[in-house]
Amino acid sequence: MDRPDLPLNGLRVFEAAYRQGSFTRAAIELRVTQAAVSHQIARLEDRLGVALFVRASGGLVPTDEGRALYPVLEHGFDAMARTLDRITGHRNIETLKIGVVTTFAVAWLLPRLPAFRRDHPSIDLRISTNNNRVEILREGLDMAIRYGAGSWPGLESEVLLEAPxxxxxxxxxxxxxxxxxxxxxxxxxxxxxxxxxxxxxxxxxxxxxxxxxxxxxxxxxxxxxxxxxxxxxxxxxxxxxxxxxDGRLVQPFSTVVTVGSYALTWPADRPPTPAMVDFRRWLRAASTGLTASSAG
Structure with a gap:
């Protein structure tokens, strides 16, 4: 069976539109017009013979076919970038995109980032903060640190810290x-x-x-x-x-209650990259150290 001759530029535009959730925001990222983005998506859908998005009042809604295509493209583009770096003699830098609930980012992660960067110079760690509402695939992330009871459909998770x-x-x-x-x-x-x-x-x-x-x-x-x-x-x-x-806040009562934990999450159907494995291992070691010191 013949495969369609897919335009690389159209695939790149689709990846940006999916991640941004908007033709307009994708156009800004790619520095083209919104009409050019719409045209590229239409051509790609015509070549594939399926719709990739449904246009809704709240933005773009990917179809089942679009959701299946996106992670393949994302990892394909990352793999191409790593290979080109090796061919051209550049240092093999792997980008790792993490979403982090703001409280954890400010209080725990950011003070430890210099140590992570020192120990893992080949990982370009990119962090976006959120208020615990995050969609890993939609936002173009690899992993996310969030707070909750530990059950997120479609995601694997590992508890980092209890949060009394x-x-x-x-x-x-x-x-x-x-x-x-x-x-x-x-x-x-x-x-x-x-x-x-x-x-x-x-x-x-x-x-x-x-x-x-x-x-x-x-x-x-x-x-x-x-x-x-x-x-x-x-x-x-x-x-x-x-x-x-520093005395700005006081804990008047010793009673605590645990209703959730901080956890690292990632898509269950996505094979982990070396950077994801290294970051998970580093988080595990660093958070275990904090738990032990807090208990003391």
Missing amino acids: LAPLCAPEVAEYLTKPENLGREVLLRSYRSDEWPRWFAEAGVPCPPLTGPIFDSSLAMAEIAAEGGGVALLPVDMFTRHTA
């Missing part, structure tokens, strides 16, 4: 918190995960008061507001040791 939560607040607020029941008269800052405060109060053995405080999608934002006296935040304590060490 405890109330943190400014020192002047903590003065009035002699027992958990006192929290009922404070502003309780909330994340979009609605079960966290009820589970903490259950662990503390007292009824959960009505939860009416503002809702945030960032633990960093909650920490800053709490440090300014704007309320009490339920936060992963180990991610805010700098705040507690």
Whole structure:
């Protein structure tokens, strides 16, 4: 059976459009017009005899055929780049694209990156931060570090760190918190995960008061507001040791509750690259070291 003569440029345009989720953003990345992107995709679909995208009001929605094609192209382009580097005598640099929930990136990962770069000079690590909402394939990532209960459909995962939560607040607020029941008269800052405060109060053995405080999608934002006296935040304590060490935040109660962990995730149907293997091994060693020191 004859295979269609596929244009390399059209495949490259498809890869960018899939990753960006928009013909317009793909055009900006590729420095061409939006019409040129649309034309290349139309030609590619015509050659393949299938639709690769469905145009919807919210953006591009890949078809089953588009979702099947994207990871093959992504790894193919990466493999070609590595081979060309070897042929031309360049240092064999492997790009690794990681999405990281912002709290973990700022508090844990970024301070350790110099050590990773020193130990793995052949890996070009590219990090994008998020508020725990990430789509690995759609965003053109290789892996993602996220927070949750450990079940992500279609993904393999490895727990890096448990993340026990405890109330943190400014020192002047903590003065009035002699027992958990006192929290009922404070502003309780909330994340979009609605079960966290009820589970903490259950662990503390007292009824959960009505939860009416503002809702945030960032633990960093909650920490800053709490440090300014704007309320009490339920936060992963180990991610805010700098705040507690300098006295900006205080932990008034020893009770903690674990409702999730920080985990490394990657697509289950994608063979890991050498850089993915090295990064996973490094994370495992570094996070085990932190866990051991925290326990002490």
